[in-house]
Amino acid sequence: MSRTVSCLAVLSVLVCVAPANSAIVRTEDFSVDPGWSVVGSGLNENHFGYQPSSSFAGGSTGEGGGTFTRSNFVKYYADTHLGGTLTLDQPLSASGKLDYTDSFHADFGYTNMLGHFSKSGFGRVGIAVNYDGNANKFYWTPVIILDDFTDLSASTAFTKIGPNVDRAWSYSWDPNGGAGYGSLTTLLDGVTHTIELTAAQRAVGSTMDAFGFAGLAGPSTVSTWYADIYFDDLTCTVVPEPSAFILSLSLGAFGLFWRAYTWRKGTR
Numbered sequence: 001m002s003r004t005v006s007c008l009a010v011l012s013v014l015v016c017v018a019p020a021n022s023a024i025v026r027t028e029d030f031s032v033d034p035g036w037s038v039v040g041s042g043l044n045e046n047h048f049g050y051q052p053s054s055s056f057a058g059g060s061t062g063e064g065g066g067t068f069t070r071s072n073f074v075k076y077y078a079d080t081h082l083g084g085t086l087t088l089d090q091p092l093s094a095s096g097k098l099d100y101t102d103s104f105h106a107d108f109g110y111t112n113m114l115g116h117f118s119k120s121g122f123g124r125v126g127i128a129v130n131y132d133g134n135a136n137k138f139y140w141t142p143v144i145i146l147d148d149f150t151d152l153s154a155s156t157a158f159t160k161i162g163p164n165v166d167r168a169w170s171y172s173w174d175p176n177g178g179a180g181y182g183s184l185t186t187l188l189d190g191v192t193h194t195i196e197l198t199a200a201q202r203a204v205g206s207t208m209d210a211f212g213f214a215g216l217a218g219p220s221t222v223s224t225w226y227a228d229i230y231f232d233d234l235t236c237t238v239v240p241e242p243s244a245f246i247l248s249l250s251l252g253a254f255g256l257f258w259r260a261y262t263w264r265k266g267t268r
Contacts, residue, residue: 024240025093028079029233030062036212040075041066045223048077048213051230057097058166059232070108070218070225076117078212084239086116086208088175088182088197092125094211095170096234098188100163103138106131106227109218111153113143114231115171116208122149123206124214127169127186129229132158138227142171142186142193145216146204152195159191211236 028034030050038049048066055061064077086092094115108130115126128143137160143153161167169188177183178196185194213231 024238025235026079026082026238027233027235029059030064031060032062034079036064036078037080037210038077040071040073040215041077043073043075044071044221045069045226046071046075048075050077054230055232056101056164056228056230057099057232059097063230063232064234065213065228065230067226067228068106068108068112068213068215070106070220070222071215072109072219072221073217074215076119076210076212076214078117078119078210078214079236079238080119080210082209082211082236082238084209086237086239088125088173088202088205090175090237092116092173092237093171094126094234094236095168097232098127098167098169099165099230100129100138100161101228101230102163103131103227105133105225106138107133107225108215108227109220110216111143111145111151112213112215112229114169114213115143116211116236117214118147118206118208119210121147121207122216123147123208125171125173125184125206125208127171127188128153129161129227131225131227138162140169140188142184142195144184144195144197144206146201146206148204150201150204152197152201157193159188159193161188165189211238 033050041048057063111128113126113128117124122145124145139158141153141158145151171186173184175182181197181202183196
């Protein structure tokens with residue numbers, strides 16, 4: 001093997017082992033205003049965002065949330081700077097605290113959720129909260145919404161939750177779980193629900209570029225249908241910056257390759 005080919009092989013190995021946007025975890029305790037994006041607050045009696053002096057969710061003073069109503073527009077309070085786009089091809093996770101203090105017929109129309117979501121599309125992975133008018137109950141359920149607007153949360157059991165209870169929640173997406181096409185495992189107050197994808201559903205996929213509380217545009221607007229929802233002590237998967245160490249290794253390997261290449265040309 002020539003020196004040129006040998007150095008090319010070294011460079012290829014270094015580039016291949018470098019983790020391409022492997023996920024890391026970010027935390028937020030709302031002890032100070034995190035500067036998250038607020039969309040839809042102030043419209044149709046929605047009033048939400050950073051709450052500096054409350055602790056309804058059970059953490060220390062300072063949390064996120066507020067009043068969310070049934071609205072025919074997208075609304076969210078979220079971290080919109082995750083470093084890139086997340087997909088179902090990588091592990092995703094999140095956890096935190098949650099409480100709702102009051103509600104009235106809180107039928108949001110479409111899913112309101114805590115978790116990873118797309119600002120401009122349909123992609124969602126997380127825990128959903130809504131109201132079942134037939135059973136007269138506020139409930140939570142795991143949620144995955146695919147990029148084609150297929151909502152998989154309807155295929156799982158709904159679990160009723162009452163107000164003014166500090167609840168711990170978490171979820172974990174395993175891209176190789178279930179039958180090999182991925183599974184979402186969610187936990188709230190010791191109750192676990194799971195969604196497993198089929199091959200066809202995984203092929204559609206779900207892309208996300210934000211994390212927080214989000215609601216899709218409902219089919220109608222009713223300002224008197226609402227819930228006061230709060231959350232705190234959050235963790236979530238984000239996309240990290242490229243590793244400076246890996247970058248330096250790659251540049252070093254390229255330098256070795258270039259020296260070997262120019263030396264070999266000089267010997268011809």
